[in-house]
Amino acid sequence: MVGILRAFGAAGEELTATEISQLAGLPISTCHRILSSLVEEGLLERGADHRYHVGLVLWEVASHAPRSVGVQRIALPYMRDLFDITHYPVHLAIREGLQAVFIERLAPADASSQRPRVGARYPLHVTSVGLMLLAHAPARVQDEFLASPLRAYTPRTVTDPLRLRRTLAEIRTRGFAVSDRQVVMDAISVAAPIRDQDGAVVAAISVNTPLGRLREQSMAHAVQTAALGITRSWRRGPVQSAEAAPTPL
Secondary structure, X not given: XXXXXXXXXXXXXXXXXXXXXXXXXXXXXHXXXXXXXXXXXXXXXXXXXXXXXXXXXXXXXXXXXXXXXXXXXXXXXXXXXXXXHHOOOEEEEEXXXXXXXXXXXXXXXXXXXXXXXXOOEEXXXXXXXXXXHHHOOOHHHHHHHHHOOOOOOOOXXXXXXXXXXXXXXXXXXXOOEEEEOOOOOOEEEEEEEEEOOOOOEEEEEEEEEEOOOOOHHHHHHHHHHHHHHHHHHHHHXXXXXXXXXXXXO
């Protein structure tokens, strides 16, 4: 069942039974049986085109996850300010295991790409938010990640563990991360960290720009300012901050 639900996070918002079966690694007959049960419980819904998508019950359950929803509610006002100033897509992500999970996104309606969508997962070494989260992850997490095969999305993706370690050290020193055409060849992103009351990095916020449009220092300053505002609101407490978050930009 978990494999079927995870298929939606890995592949798309709507999937056929065959696609789900392949992604979950289950026989099609077993998949159909579990899908019927999930639809009956409201965790998934089936459209007239026989494609499945996440149901309202699953969204309701997910809305109570404090690690993602708490920071998302606090971050939204700051993300809107950052989006209004830059006019470029703004993303919010947290780390789960060895992946960066995107939990919020603001983008122009006519954006050329609608990815990464909310719920998408990427390995930590390719996106700017992932690099930021990896740079501040515990040493054991970094060691485990760097010991695993590193997928190359583009010719510019850094897959050498020693080079990546140097990059992570630079990120910790300068306070922001840059992903320069590491996911796609026509976009660059800049990310900054969001910290909790103890100073631990709990999330990261980024701005994605088309190739040739990035002014690194000014964009980094804008993203860091937004991240600092979210951090300060988070430290005041999730409930209070979500109700009245000041605009930092």
